[in-house]
Amino acid sequence: MLRRTFAIAVKELLQLRRDLRTALTLIVMPVLLLFVYGYALSFDVQHIRLAVVDHDGTQASRDAAQAFLRSGYFDLIAQGQDERMLDPLFDRGAAQAALVVPFRYASDLSAGRATTLQFVLDGSDSQTATTILGYARQIAASLSPLVDVGAASGPIVPVPLVWYNPDLSSTRFLVPGLLAFILMVSSVIATALAVVREKERGTMESLRATPLVAVELLLGKTLPYLVVGFVSAGGALLVAHLLFDVPVRGSLFWLAAVTLLFLAVGLAWGVLVSTIADSQQVAFQLALLSSMLPTMILSGFIFPISSMPAFLQWLTRIVPARYYLVALRGIVLKGAGPSVWWPEMASLGVFGALLVAIATARTVRSL
Amino acid sequence: MSRPTVVARDLSRSFGRFVAVDRVSFEVAPGEIFGFLGSNGAGKTTTIRMLCGLLAPTAGAATVLGLDIATEAVAIKRRIGYMSQRFSLYGDLTVEENLRFWGGAYGLFGEAIATRMEWGLDVAELAGRRRSLVRDLPGGYRQRLALACALLHDPPVVFLDEPTSGVDPEARRRFWDLIDGLAAAGKTVFVTTHAMDEAERCHRVALMHAGKLLKLDSVPRLKAAFAAGTVVEVRCPDPARALRHVESTPGVSDASLFGDSLHAVLDRPSRRAELAARLDAAGFAPARVEAIEPSLEDVFIHLIAEAESEAA
Numbered sequence: 001m002l003r004r005t006f007a008i009a010v011k012e013l014l015q016l017r018r019d020l021r022t023a024l025t026l027i028v029m030p031v032l033l034l035f036v037y038g039y040a041l042s043f044d045v046q047h048i049r050l051a052v053v054d055h056d057g058t059q060a061s062r063d064a065a066q067a068f069l070r071s072g073y074f075d076l077i078a079q080g081q082d083e084r085m086l087d088p089l090f091d092r093g094a095a096q097a098a099l100v101v102p103f104r105y106a107s108d109l110s111a112g113r114a115t116t117l118q119f120v121l122d123g124s125d126s127q128t129a130t131t132i133l134g135y136a137r138q139i140a141a142s143l144s145p146l147v148d149v150g151a152a153s154g155p156i157v158p159v160p161l162v163w164y165n166p167d168l169s170s171t172r173f174l175v176p177g178l179l180a181f182i183l184m185v186s187s188v189i190a191t192a193l194a195v196v197r198e199k200e201r202g203t204m205e206s207l208r209a210t211p212l213v214a215v216e217l218l219l220g221k222t223l224p225y226l227v228v229g230f231v232s233a234g235g236a237l238l239v240a241h242l243l244f245d246v247p248v249r250g251s252l253f254w255l256a257a258v259t260l261l262f263l264a265v266g267l268a269w270g271v272l273v274s275t276i277a278d279s280q281q282v283a284f285q286l287a288l289l290s291s292m293l294p295t296m297i298l299s300g301f302i303f304p305i306s307s308m309p310a311f312l313q314w315l316t317r318i319v320p321a322r323y324y325l326v327a328l329r330g331i332v333l334k335g336a337g338p339s340v341w342w343p344e345m346a347s348l349g350v351f352g353a354l355l356v357a358i359a360t361a362r363t364v365r366s367l
Numbered sequence: 368m369s370r371p372t373v374v375a376r377d378l379s380r381s382f383g384r385f386v387a388v389d390r391v392s393f394e395v396a397p398g399e400i401f402g403f404l405g406s407n408g409a410g411k412t413t414t415i416r417m418l419c420g421l422l423a424p425t426a427g428a429a430t431v432l433g434l435d436i437a438t439e440a441v442a443i444k445r446r447i448g449y450m451s452q453r454f455s456l457y458g459d460l461t462v463e464e465n466l467r468f469w470g471g472a473y474g475l476f477g478e479a480i481a482t483r484m485e486w487g488l489d490v491a492e493l494a495g496r497r498r499s500l501v502r503d504l505p506g507g508y509r510q511r512l513a514l515a516c517a518l519l520h521d522p523p524v525v526f527l528d529e530p531t532s533g534v535d536p537e538a539r540r541r542f543w544d545l546i547d548g549l550a551a552a553g554k555t556v557f558v559t560t561h562a563m564d565e566a567e568r569c570h571r572v573a574l575m576h577a578g579k580l581l582k583l584d585s586v587p588r589l590k591a592a593f594a595a596g597t598v599v600e601v602r603c604p605d606p607a608r609a610l611r612h613v614e615s616t617p618g619v620s621d622a623s624l625f626g627d628s629l630h631a632v633l634d635r636p637s638r639r640a641e642l643a644a645r646l647d648a649a650g651f652a653p654a655r656v657e658a659i660e661p662s663l664e665d666v667f668i669h670l671i672a673e674a675e676s677e678a679a
Contacts, residue, residue: 003471003474004474006471007468007471007472007476008468008472010468010471011460011464011468011471014460015457015459015460018460018500201453202451202453202454202455203455203456205421205453205455206449206451206453206455206469207472208421209419209420209421209444209447209451210469210472210473211441211444211445211472211474212472213441
């Protein structure tokens with residue numbers, strides 16, 4: 001049994017080596033996609049157009065404005081001493097935010113009195129506005145515990161302390177999701193195409209006439225793609241680490257183990273697709289649709305599962321990436337061990353076993 | 368005679384309401400070249416797929432090498448060779464890689480496959496091109512290689528489904544020399560074809576039409592179904608127009624165009640002179656009617672006409 005499986009795996013690898021385009025697509029594409037989307041996909045807001053109105057005109061007030069500009073999020077577009085300059089700037093959309101430093105800012109600070117920096121925001125894009133306000137609060141808090149933005153709140157100012165992702169970079173949060181997304185899509189497509197190709201070319205008929213049983217055939221066909229997927233996952237993770245500062249705080253062993261399990265489930269999904277599709281074209285579309293949309297929308301990659309309606313929350317249980325993401329984020333961002341994410345991995349294992357059983361049964365029926 | 372290699376008893380297969388194979392019974396002896404002759408859709412491929420354990424029969428039974436096709440399909444697959452109608456090699460692998468893979472699929476490894484691979488290269492006459500990609504080979508060589516792949520595990524019986532379709536006549540002749548060699552070495556060859564010249568090379572031929580087995584016999588005996596002198600060739604000017612007159616002559620059946628002449632079957636040899644006289648009178652002089660050795664195609668056309676008139 002092992003030898004016949006091995007014979008198929010060797011054949012599959014030989015074909016992959018001849019078909020360099022496919023092989024490169026499988027290995028390089030995930031890394032490339034991560035590179036491109038990692039830069040494009042971000043909730044972080046940068047180059048915010050900021051106007052500064054300084055009523056105080058002291059060294060301290062200039063420091064406050066500088067702190068905003070030095071943060072890297074803001075670009076200064078106008079500066080003055082009169083609030084009336086702001087209206088036309090906001091109307092034209094030239095400014096997204098304005099910082100207004102009040103009279104007696106410096107004297108209040110030196111006297112130990114709480115003071116307030118007024119921060120004016122264009123709220124027409126509420127998502128962006130909220131993000132910008134968050135930045136402003138952090139910067140104000142860094143100036144002095146006495147400084148707050150918005151309404152004065154007395155001498156006690158809450159200072160948020162953020163764990164795991166201190167600068168609240170959305171990239172750090174999104175890249176693991178992106179990794180899961182890319183691995184899922186590429187592994188499902190690769191296996192679905194590999195199996196359907198045999199049907200389309202007519203070689204499946206001859207394979208069926210050999211003593212090969214379904215399990216040998218499917219194992220032999222998918223094992224090479226597990227190896228290929230694993231290599232490209234490693235490459236993608238390296239890119240995530242080097243370019244997007246995604247740390248790997250947990251154990252590499254567990255990271256490899258959960259990634260292998262996730263890839264195996266993706267392959268089973270691909271085999272299932274192959275039992276439905278008869279042509280490579282149909283297989284490709286089915287594989288793409290069935291892996292891309294659920295992983296994008298229902299895995300917690302972008303939208304938190306806990307804020308979904310109950311029905312959708314229930315539906316997320318058949319999205320493999322949902323389980324993998326918990327373990328992946330846990331391991332790379334928090335250094336969490338199996339005690340934290342084992343329930344998700346157990347669920348993924350059960351779901352994967354179910355997929356394998358259905359896919360094999362369907363293949364046997366078609367054999 | 369030793370135990371038959373293949374036994375089919377009322378073997379049937381329906382797809383929905385369409386009956387692809389209808390109560391077919393036959394036996395194939397060891398070492399025999401057994402031909403399944405029929406047009407496309409006659410049920411040849413469906414029968415061969417049932418015998419190879421790829422398709423379950425809906426009624427009837429069959430054994431291959433004494434094994435039941437319904438319950439012992441895997442055991443059968445281990446002991447037979449099968450060459451499907453569709454291209455069964457990987458074009459993006461080399462000759463050697465294909466041989467090694469198909470050997471592996473049948474469980475051949477190490478020393479065993481090395482020996483058999485040389486044998487296969489020899490059979491396919493591809494020893495000099497072992498590292499060529501299969502897609503770069505001419506059709507005739509691919510067909511020989513596919514046969515070699517199906518025989519690597521040295522099965523006593525091999526099923527070939529239209530093995531020479533799309534191959535030039537010379538390559539076809541050489542392929543059949545190979546089949547003769549297999550039979551001489553004691554292997555049973557079960558082959559389907561719709562080419563009459565190929566059927567002539569089979570020891571026995573089963574004529575299939577619309578799912579039914581019309582007749583099964585050796586080629587000379589199939590031809591002997593006609594009384595001596597009753598199959599004639601008609602030579603006259605404008606044979607295409609003369610066909611209608613030949614058909615309407617009493618006692619004449621199965622008239623058909625055959626190149627620049629006509630073939631027909633008479634109910635008795637004495638009709639020959641009558642037919643010639645009638646054609647002369649109808650303006651097709653000079654008409655000559657001569658008795659000929661019936662071809663397998665004549666037999667086939669006659670049997671189908673008979674079956675269809677019975678059905679009607």
